[in-house]
Amino acid sequence: MPAGLDARFIALPLDALADAALSRARALGATHADVRVERVRTAAHRLRDEALESSTDVTDLGIGVRVVHDGAWGFAAGITLTSDAAAALADQAVAAARISRPLTSVPVELAPEPVHVGEWVSTFQMDPFDIEAAERIARLVELSRLASRPGVDHVTARLDMVDEHKLYADLSGTRTVQRRVRVLPQVEVMATRDGYHSMRTTNPPAGRGWEYVLGDGWDLDAEVAQLPDWLAEQRAAPSVRPGRYDLVVEPTNLWLTIHESVAHATELDRALGYEAAYAGTSFARPDTLGSLQYGSQVMTVTGDRVVENGLASCGWDDEGVEAQTFDIIRDGTHVGYQLNRQMAYEQGRGRSNGCAFADSSGHIPLQRMPNVSLRPASADVTVDDLVGRVEHGLYVVGDKSWSIDMQRYNFQFTAQRFYAIENGRIAGQVADVAYQATTTDFWRSMEAVGGPGTYRLMGALDCGKGQPGQSAPVSHGAPAALFRSVNVLNTEDEGAHA
Amino acid sequence: MIGDWIEAGLAAATSDECVVIVRDSTEANLRWAINMLTTNGQMHHRSATVVAIRRVDGIGHAGVVSGPVASEDDLLALVGQACTACASAPASDDSAPLPEPVVDADYAEGPVATSIDVFASFAEGLGRALDTSRRAGTEMFGYAEHHSSTVWLATSTGARRRAVERSGKVELNAKHADRIGSAWVGRSTAEFTDVDADELAAEVTRRLAWCEHRVELPAGRYETILPPSAVADLMILTYWSASGRDAEQGRTVFAGAEPGTTRVGETLSELALTLSSGPGVLPAPPFAIVEGSVPGLASVYDNGAPAETVSWLRDGTLAALPYTRAGAAASGRSYAFPSENLVLDAGSSVSLDEMVRSTKRGLLLTCLWYIREVDISSLLVTGLTRDGVYLIENGEIVGMVNNFRFNESPVDLLRRAVEVSATESTLCREWNDWFTFTSMPALRIPDFNMSTVSKAY
Numbered sequence: 001m002p003a004g005l006d007a008r009f010i011a012l013p014l015d016a017l018a019d020a021a022l023s024r025a026r027a028l029g030a031t032h033a034d035v036r037v038e039r040v041r042t043a044a045h046r047l048r049d050e051a052l053e054s055s056t057d058v059t060d061l062g063i064g065v066r067v068v069h070d071g072a073w074g075f076a077a078g079i080t081l082t083s084d085a086a087a088a089l090a091d092q093a094v095a096a097a098r099i100s101r102p103l104t105s106v107p108v109e110l111a112p113e114p115v116h117v118g119e120w121v122s123t124f125q126m127d128p129f130d131i132e133a134a135e136r137i138a139r140l141v142e143l144s145r146l147a148s149r150p151g152v153d154h155v156t157a158r159l160d161m162v163d164e165h166k167l168y169a170d171l172s173g174t175r176t177v178q179r180r181v182r183v184l185p186q187v188e189v190m191a192t193r194d195g196y197h198s199m200r201t202t203n204p205p206a207g208r209g210w211e212y213v214l215g216d217g218w219d220l221d222a223e224v225a226q227l228p229d230w231l232a233e234q235r236a237a238p239s240v241r242p243g244r245y246d247l248v249v250e251p252t253n254l255w256l257t258i259h260e261s262v263a264h265a266t267e268l269d270r271a272l273g274y275e276a277a278y279a280g281t282s283f284a285r286p287d288t289l290g291s292l293q294y295g296s297q298v299m300t301v302t303g304d305r306v307v308e309n310g311l312a313s314c315g316w317d318d319e320g321v322e323a324q325t326f327d328i329i330r331d332g333t334h335v336g337y338q339l340n341r342q343m344a345y346e347q348g349r350g351r352s353n354g355c356a357f358a359d360s361s362g363h364i365p366l367q368r369m370p371n372v373s374l375r376p377a378s379a380d381v382t383v384d385d386l387v388g389r390v391e392h393g394l395y396v397v398g399d400k401s402w403s404i405d406m407q408r409y410n411f412q413f414t415a416q417r418f419y420a421i422e423n424g425r426i427a428g429q430v431a432d433v434a435y436q437a438t439t440t441d442f443w444r445s446m447e448a449v450g451g452p453g454t455y456r457l458m459g460a461l462d463c464g465k466g467q468p469g470q471s472a473p474v475s476h477g478a479p480a481a482l483f484r485s486v487n488v489l490n491t492e493d494e495g496a497h498a
Numbered sequence: 499m500i501g502d503w504i505e506a507g508l509a510a511a512t513s514d515e516c517v518v519i520v521r522d523s524t525e526a527n528l529r530w531a532i533n534m535l536t537t538n539g540q541m542h543h544r545s546a547t548v549v550a551i552r553r554v555d556g557i558g559h560a561g562v563v564s565g566p567v568a569s570e571d572d573l574l575a576l577v578g579q580a581c582t583a584c585a586s587a588p589a590s591d592d593s594a595p596l597p598e599p600v601v602d603a604d605y606a607e608g609p610v611a612t613s614i615d616v617f618a619s620f621a622e623g624l625g626r627a628l629d630t631s632r633r634a635g636t637e638m639f640g641y642a643e644h645h646s647s648t649v650w651l652a653t654s655t656g657a658r659r660r661a662v663e664r665s666g667k668v669e670l671n672a673k674h675a676d677r678i679g680s681a682w683v684g685r686s687t688a689e690f691t692d693v694d695a696d697e698l699a700a701e702v703t704r705r706l707a708w709c710e711h712r713v714e715l716p717a718g719r720y721e722t723i724l725p726p727s728a729v730a731d732l733m734i735l736t737y738w739s740a741s742g743r744d745a746e747q748g749r750t751v752f753a754g755a756e757p758g759t760t761r762v763g764e765t766l767s768e769l770a771l772t773l774s775s776g777p778g779v780l781p782a783p784p785f786a787i788v789e790g791s792v793p794g795l796a797s798v799y800d801n802g803a804p805a806e807t808v809s810w811l812r813d814g815t816l817a818a819l820p821y822t823r824a825g826a827a828a829s830g831r832s833y834a835f836p837s838e839n840l841v842l843d844a845g846s847s848v849s850l851d852e853m854v855r856s857t858k859r860g861l862l863l864t865c866l867w868y869i870r871e872v873d874i875s876s877l878l879v880t881g882l883t884r885d886g887v888y889l890i891e892n893g894e895i896v897g898m899v900n901n902f903r904f905n906e907s908p909v910d911l912l913r914r915a916v917e918v919s920a921t922e923s924t925l926c927r928e929w930n931d932w933f934t935f936t937s938m939p940a941l942r943i944p945d946f947n948m949s950t951v952s953k954a955y
Contacts, residue, residue: 079566080568092540104535405867405903
């Protein structure tokens, strides 16, 4: 039976809190007010060599009230869940808006949105918090033992789990209650006797339950069992010769490149400058929307908040906007931004596409990315087909190190494993590799994408953005893809001093 | 009130030992962009962490549960959950006896709060700065925040400790209308009353003027002056990578040549650099507050133990690495708690301006961004320059240069540094969400590796 909302959250005086805050905000003259009551429970276990290093179980529960008053934003948050306290937060939020007013040169307006009333729960079979901590840790011990083979000096295993409940209500009448569950198990093996080497599982965090930790959706046991062999091969691998290589990139690595160079770059708040002093801006400027050749003809990227098991999927966003799917890049051309209601209004776009999110009741909703995914080819193009088109290149598996500049131009990524491709066939691993490119050069060099059989939904649990800092979960779907003539560095050379 | 809740919680604990930490936090913030305020807020949060410990042959089995506490009942519920969790918990890798109990004289005092009113004076100055920027055809962006947390820490073995953590920061970024010329200044502060918006605006405007003349330079190795903010980001990353146990296990840049050894005692820099942290150098609680164990660095079993001032690097030689009390006992080393502040000092009296004047040709950076590990064993990191790379010729700044991606190891930079300035209070850029208090010098690196050009501004 599909899981539902947690009765303990529903038992909170949600309607009374929302009514108290909203009625007070209305009485104070707010033109918009929204209330979020959120309970976010996070558990984490860390094992090293089968011993428990750290175990935490943290619940955050509170209420946040946001208003638009006299054209200015105001926000206040607290932890006392009584009607009086909720009304007092509305007072504080309006007071904050009054402080803001003299420094707000453009009055805040929000794009309209139909009224929604409903409930939404992400897809999972087994609530991970119903599993005793001892059983969760025992599963990590089991995986650790699977990876403990000759040549492996240390094994670390981790499990992160989140259960997020959220009430949203606003002055227009929208009132929604949602629940999202996500988990991430990971195992890493290390060899330290002849220099440091490591190899980690490539499975993504998923909007799933405990069943995912047991292998539903990703054969974790099979991957863990192979880690020692991959590690041994890496230890013996030759160092890469730097230069230009064709790359066949697996979705286990490409998702992060999409995340950094496409998903963040097409956030409208960044493009407009609202993140300029922190996360940065974007080379994908509003005045080039519809004409910027972002990538090759085979590049089509969508944003969505609806895909099953997606980490950014929901029923409604944190401004009460219904979850949607929209094009960001179509046939290589940049055609869409991620929006919230304020920016949708400012840009004359009619309606937000539902990309507002706050990571707790104590933070305001920011424009945050939906699931941003590269579409696969319609034909059944396999990884072997892509590799077969490469004479001299590298096959890239699993994410590792990442870095990108503040306009999302220059990036550098490493991977769990790089394999040489010689004359259309995958040869052994090579070591000390990083690939580095400018975003548009890289995506324009994408000659082909794999078919649906190569497609995987990957993602991140903790994408950071904003001040004060917030983290957000997000998924990225990707097929395998072929890129031509990408700059490859030798990291040993890079680290060598002159 | 909170003290009573804690006593009730400790009394209700069914575990062999129990630690209760209550944190009452208030926060206020302002954010602005494109010469106007964009968001603001003030928040109040109160949470508790309960560490319930079951001992089996002296080895601890811990249940660690955290949650919001609006009432005594909330805290009692957390104690119950933690005790239940420890009943089935496996042995803790970081198990140690609880520290010798200390009772603070101010333990019974209430919380110390902040509010958005702390910005009253600053906001006036900011308003002037935004107005001036608007009239000058430039843009200003930035963020200011102030936190105040009061922490009560009590153990079933008798510790009753209290600490007040107050911290704030401000970042001010100015850009030309084309958003190519860009300058940044930042400050850390404990009380915010010492932040002068007019002074910050004047400094960032002075730096923006350096961007009037623009110079394109290719990738390569350049003589480079890393300013205090950039040095802070690199030293913080080094600090976070300094676990003594991880080094003994061959997993960090501080691993010794032989298995089970570290590089403690090795000279890392010919400059007389000393890297220290603790309550004796910058604001930090005088005892360990650990709401979740950080493997190899901090343990919930160390809650309430003294957080001493430690010199990790002394006169250029690696002197110590962080150990939990359990890790120290296992390794025969001393317990060393990594407080959240950091000072690098070589006793120099040379100013940054003097370093610029003595440079024939080189680069002066503003700050570093998106710094990520590439190779753990050498602590090779990659990242970007940001908000001002300035070309120095014959002792003068002659213009701004394009940004670069770099690949460098901060440990290797310490070895190659040839000059160090006077140490000053600074705000790091990349890690200031987590790390507010640093005092750093500038470093001159004769051959900094600018790996590729970034087109970003």
